[in-house]
Amino acid sequence: MSRPDIHLYTAATMNGYKPVIFLEEAGVPYDLTPIDFSKQEQKTPAFLSLNPNGKIPVIEDRAEGRAIFESGAILWHLAQKYGQFLPSDPAQQSEVMQWMLFQVGHVGPMMGQAMYFQHIAAPNGHTEPFSIRRYVNESRRLMEVMNDRLNGRDWIAADEYTIADMMLYPWARAYVWARVQVDDLPQLNAWFDRIDARPAVQKALTIPKANPQFWDATADASAFARENAARFAGDVKKD
Known part of the structure; x- marks a missing residue:
């Protein structure tokens, strides 16, 4: 084979x-x-x-x-x-690329730092309230940008489901783990619902293993949080 x-x-x-x-x-x-x-x-x-x-x-x-x-x-x-999930029109391709870079340059780094300071630095003895506020607040602002973008449209770019949605979804949907409040962002939550309903996405989120603590506020995160903090303890700067 x-x-x-x-x-x-x-x-x-x-x-x-x-x-x-x-x-x-x-x-x-x-x-x-x-x-x-x-x-x-x-x-x-x-x-x-x-x-x-x-x-x-x-x-x-x-x-x-x-x-x-x-x-x-x-x-x-x-x-x-x-030849999938990317339009052939150059202007639409550019739109997809812009939102992909929005994720790479903004959503990922800001939410990643919000997660780091809350789930790795703090449990390892470096609680920094200013840093937590800074990154949680900026993550919230980025979620508002996405919410505005999704007003009157189903997908982030090119009026179709594309790799821009696939890039943004795992980070934005992990607002639970980043502790970013999004309840009052209806367009963003409707986008989450549309992607949540896709069977291939739900399967993908179990490969190589599922981490429901990222997405589900009802999941028991205590053991996972301890394991995660211990795994990355070496990344925390020592005084």
């Missing part, structure tokens, strides 16, 4: 779920190597030969004989390769 063209290296994080969402939505065959952060597998020489930055996700495109890192570059490559 021949191997699929796409081999994915990923982990159960907001960035790590993005290519899984595309591959499941597109029905593209792939195989997967889960990366264990607790074993620093993303820092091994073999992995660094694929991504010198030592981060997930990464794909190997066997048909083209090359590796691609950075989630936005991966989704752009897959969308072009398989």
Whole structure:
């Protein structure tokens, strides 16, 4: 049996779920190597030969004989390769790219820091209220930008479901884990509902494993929070 063209290296994080969402939505065959952060597998020489930055996700495109890192570059490559979830019109492609970069440059970094200071720094002895307020408030502002954008439209860009939605969804939907309040943002919540209802997305959020604590306010997060804080304790600066 021949191997699929796409081999994915990923982990159960907001960035790590993005290519899984595309591959499941597109029905593209792939195989997967889960990366264990607790074993620093993303820092091994073999992995660094694929991504010198030592981060997930990464794909190997066997048909083209090359590796691609950075989630936005991966989704752009897959969308072009398989002709799905990216419009052909150049102006619409530009619109998709703009919102992808909005995620890469703003939503991911701000929500990531909100999560870091609350779930990694604080449990490891570095509680910084100013930093928490700063990143939670900026994350909230970005959710308002998305809410305004979605006024009168179902999808973020090009009037169709695209890789821009796939890029933004795992981060924005993790407002629960970032402790960002979005109850009063109806367009954003309607967008969440539309994507939540997609079976391929729900399947993707279980690969390589499910982390319901990111998305579900009713999930028991206590054990997961302790494990998460311990796993990344080495990232906390010591005085």
